[in-house]
Amino acid sequence: MEAFKSFLTEETKPYKLIIVSTRSPKKRMFHTTQRLIDESKSRNIDAYALFAESANIDSINGEVWNSGEDKFSIDPNNTIAIIRGSVAQKDAYMNLVSQLEKMGVAVVNSRETIGMCADKYRTSLRFAEKDVATPKTSLLQSIETLQDTLDTVEETYPLILKTLRGSKGIGVIFIESRRQLDSIIQLLWKQDENTELLLQTYIKSDHDVRVLVLGDKIFASMRRDVLKGDFRSNASLGAKVKEYKLSKEEKKLCLNAHKSVNGVYTAVDFIKNDKNIFVLEVNSSPGTSGIEEATGRNLMGELLDYFMDRDNWRYVGNEIGRFERIQIDGVGNVVANFDTGNSSRCIIHADEYEVKNKQVIWKSFGKTYKNKLLKMTKWERGALNAEVIERPIILLDVTFNGSLYTNVKFALDDRTEKTTKCLINQDFMKRAKVLINPSRKFIVTEFYSDFNIF
Numbered sequence: 333m334e335a336f337k338s339f340l341t342e343e344t345k346p347y348k349l350i351i352v353s354t355r356s357p358k359k360r361m362f363h364t365t366q367r368l369i370d371e372s373k374s375r376n377i378d379a380y381a382l383f384a385e386s387a388n389i390d391s392i393n394g395e396v397w398n399s400g401e402d403k404f405s406i407d408p409n410n411t412i413a414i415i416r417g418s419v420a421q422k423d424a425y426m427n428l429v430s431q432l433e434k435m436g437v438a439v440v441n442s443r444e445t446i447g448m449c450a451d452k453y454r455t456s457l458r459f460a461e462k463d464v465a466t467p468k469t470s471l472l473q474s475i476e477t478l479q480d481t482l483d484t485v486e487e488t489y490p491l492i493l494k495t496l497r498g499s500k501g502i503g504v505i506f507i508e509s510r511r512q513l514d515s516i517i518q519l520l521w522k523q524d525e526n527t528e529l530l531l532q533t534y535i536k537s538d539h540d541v542r543v544l545v546l547g548d549k550i551f552a553s554m555r556r557d558v559l560k561g562d563f564r565s566n567a568s569l570g571a572k573v574k575e576y577k578l579s580k581e582e583k584k585l586c587l588n589a590h591k592s593v594n595g596v597y598t599a600v601d602f603i604k605n606d607k608n609i610f611v612l613e614v615n616s617s618p619g620t621s622g623i624e625e626a627t628g629r630n631l632m633g634e635l636l637d638y639f640m641d642r643d644n645w646r647y648v649g650n651e652i653g654r655f656e657r658i659q660i661d662g663v664g665n666v667v668a669n670f671d672t673g674n675s676s677r678c679i680i681h682a683d684e685y686e687v688k689n690k691q692v693i694w695k696s697f698g699k700t701y702k703n704k705l706l707k708m709t710k711w712e713r714g715a716l717n718a719e720v721i722e723r724p725i726i727l728l729d730v731t732f733n734g735s736l737y738t739n740v741k742f743a744l745d746d747r748t749e750k751t752t753k754c755l756i757n758q759d760f761m762k763r764a765k766v767l768i769n770p771s772r773k774f775i776v777t778e779f780y781s782d783f784n785i786f
Contacts, residue, residue, distance in 0.1 A: 346640050348406055349379040350396060350437075352387070352428060353416035364620050365416060367632040375636055380404040384418075384425035391435045408436030412639055414597075415439060417617030420450040420497070436765050438645035440596045441616045448593050449616035450497050453530050455593065459611060462592040464585065466611050467492070467533040475517070485531050493517075496528035506534070535610055540603045541576050544618060545590040546635065547644055551597075553578050554626035573626040582609060589614050596646045597635065649767030650733070650776065657777035658754070661729035662701060665780065669752035670761060672768050676711060677725070678760055681753035682744040685724060692724045694744050696753075703727070709743060721745075732764055733776045 349372055353365045361369070365381050372379035386399040397403040413432050419425045429443040441449075448454050456469040470484035472493075485491065493516060495503035507513045520527045538558050544551040555576040578586070586600040589611045599618030602611045624631050638644055658668045660680070685694035690705045703726040712718040727739045740760060747753050761768065769775065 345376050345378055347377060348404075348411040349377050349636070350404070350406065350411065350413040350432070351379065351381045351416065352384065352413055352419055352432075353381060354384050354418040354421070354425070362416065362418070364617075364632070367620055368414065368636070371630070371633045371636050374633070377636060378404075382428070384422070384428055387428055389428060389431045389435075391431060394435070406435075406437065408438075412438045412440065412645060415441060415446060415617060417446075417450075417615070420446050420616075433648040434650075436647065438647050440639075440646070441598065442594065442596075442646070442648045444648075445593050445595050445598075446616045449595075449598070449614050452494055452496055452613060453528075455613060456530075458592045459589065462588060464589045464592055464611050465608060467535055469530055469532045472517070472529040472531055478514075478517070481531050485533050488533075490534045492532040492534050494530050494532060495520075496530060507531075535603050535605055537603045537605060540601055540612065541578075541582070542618070542623060543578065543582075543586040543600045543602070544597070544623060544631070545586060545595065545600060546597050546638055548587065548591075550578065550583055550586065551634075552623055552627050552629065552631055554623045556622070573622045575626050575628075585609055585611060647765040649765055651769055652733070652766045653773040653775040654768060654770050655752070655773040655779075656732070657774070657779065658756070659731040661731070663696075663699075663728070666754045667752065667779065668754040668756045670756045670766070670768050672758070672761070672770070674755055674757040676757060677709070678740060678742045678757050679745050679747070679755040680728075680742045681747040681750075683746065683748070685744050687724055692726055692744065694724075706741065713745075730760070735764070737763060 349368065351365050351368050353362060356362050360366075361381055369379050369381060380396065381398075382396050382404075383398050387396065388399060389396050390403075394406050394408075395403040396406060413429075415429055419429065426443055426446070429439060429446065432439055433443060448458060453469065453471045456466055458464075459466045468485045470481045472478065472481045487510075489508055489510070491507045491513070493505040493507050493513065497503070505516060507516065517529065520529065539555050540558075541553060541555055543553040553576045554573045557572045582602070585602065589600045589602075590598050593614050593616070595614065595616065597618075599615040600611060601613050601615065602609055604610070620632055652670065654670055655667055656670060658666050660666055663680075666680070680696070682694040682696050685692055687705055687708075691702055692705050693700065693702050695701075706725040706727055708722055709725050710720055710722045713721050723743045723745050725741055725743050728742050730737045730740045737760065773779075
């Protein structure tokens with residue numbers, strides 16, 4: 333009886349969750365990682381904290397584990413990974429994210445998004461590209477180019493000096509004079525000549541606003557008051573927080589900033605003066621203690637509930653060409669056109685076919701095949717003077733780029749006059765998690781002249 337109950341429990345688990353993080357200085361879980369683990373338990377979600385310092389990933393067998401611990405099995409079809417901000421500290425840690433992306437695991441957020449948010453100057457460039465208002469920002473490359481940098485941000489003190497990477501208000505320095513700026517730069521570069529710095533215009537305000545964005549909607553928002561005797565307003569430093577109601581203009585700005593970094597779940601920080609709203613940064617891994625306190629909501633629980641809907645999962649697509657080689661079980665190697673405009677059906681060439689006793693006997697390039705009829709389907713063929721045609725649908729197993737995709741629906745049609753004899757539709761592209769580069773062919777596969785169909 334117990335074994336039966338265990339079986340039922342396993343079958344009804346909604347999904348598996350990996351939280352990729354690092355350990356705290358006391359070798360414990362950080363607050364948000366612990367919150368995710370706790371909230372997962374109450375939702376019957378199998379959750380595992382994968383610590384970057386000791387992490388192992390076996391992409392062949394679908395397993396992850398921390399050294400010295402039991403292995404945790406994962407499956408790209410039912411596993412999602414939430415990436416915490418501390419993982420951005422080292423490229424070696426970020427490579428774990430890339431491994432999960434290559435395995436086809438949905439990630440929150442992608443390595444590209446995390447890297448962009450971690451680099452404040454790169455983020456500012458993307459803001460400029462997407463017309464997101466932000467304080468004037470310039471990269472400081474050397475003492476020799478300091479004046480050029482100051483000219484770019486308009487040398488009016490106070491200014492803000494930032495390290496390119498930093499969080500929770502660390503690495504942000506209030507500069508009140510040129511003398512102070514010169515001294516701080518010399519000190520930082522003496523300690524580490526590779527420290528990357530940028531200068532930013534200072535916007536005076538007694539508070540900033542943090543906005544959580546999830547998917548394409550505002551998730552939560554709070555006001556953070558500037559600390560007494562400081563210019564920063566981070567909740568992690570003790571700033572007072574309270575819930576904040578956004579205007580339409582503020583919502584639009586935050587959504588644009590979120591989209592500019594291609595985020596799934598981010599925090600957008602903005603500040604206001606009498607005339608304008610400026611986005612300061614986008615955080616790819618926001619903490620929760622301050623904003624849960626401000627809103628009185630169980631935001632981590634709501635986040636996990638949001639991912640109950642698989643349509644909310646975001647995958648990092650593998651770039652492929654418009655034409656790639658696939659292998660169809662029983663048919664052989666085929667050159668397929670991955671047609672991004674095809675939202676209806678996959679199609680494979682058949683010179684002729686016959687439906688008999690719920691079986692389809694079809695011929696293609698001198699060979700005869702037999703498959704079970706799934707159904708007959710009708711569609712319009714041709715743009716002008718379109719004709720309605722009816723064709724059989726069959727199921728075929730497809731191997732592409734090393735992965736097997738079973739029971740792919742194909743319509744049979746005579747494509748003698750067409751350049752390509754096999755069309756792949758959007759459903760298969762989503763299933764294979766690919767992005768099509770229309771200007772290239774055979775990025776991930778090779779072309780051979782002895783293919784059965786081209």
